[in-house]
Amino acid sequence: MNLERVSNEEKLNLCRKYYLGGFALLPFLWLVNVLWFFREAFLAPAYEEQGQIKGYVWRSALGLVFWLVALTSWITIFQINRARWGALGDYLSFTIPLGIP
Numbered sequence: 001m002n003l004e005r006v007s008n009e010e011k012l013n014l015c016r017k018y019y020l021g022g023f024a025l026l027p028f029l030w031l032v033n034v035l036w037f038f039r040e041a042f043l044a045p046a047y048e049e050q051g052q053i054k055g056y057v058w059r060s061a062l063g064l065v066f067w068l069v070a071l072t073s074w075i076t077i078f079q080i081n082r083a084r085w086g087a088l089g090d091y092l093s094f095t096i097p098l099g100i101p
Contacts, residue, residue, distance in 0.1 A: 040053055
C-alpha cells in the first residue's frame with residue numbers, strides 16, 4: 001500500500017485499526033503498524049493527525065516489545081525444562097523430540 005495516495009484521515013483510521021488488531025493476540029499487526037507508519041509519524045512534515053498516529057506507533061512498538069520478550073522467555077523456559085516436566089512437557093509439545101528420556 002502506498003501511504004502517499006491515502007488521505008491523512010484514512011492513515012489515522014488504518015493505523016488505529018492495526019493498533020487495536022494487535023490486542024486480538026496478533027502482535028504481527030503491531031510490527032506492520034510500526035514499519036508502515038514510522039515515517040508518517042516521525043519523519044513526515046507535520047499535519048493534524050500526526051500526533052495521534054505517533055501515539056499509536058509508540059504504543060504498537062511497546063506492545064510488540066512486550067510480546068517479543070514474553071514469547072522469547074516462554075520458548076526459552078519451555079525448551080530448557082520440557083524433559084524435566086515429564087508428562088506435562090509432552091502434553092504441551094506438538095511433536096515429542098527424541099533425546100533425553
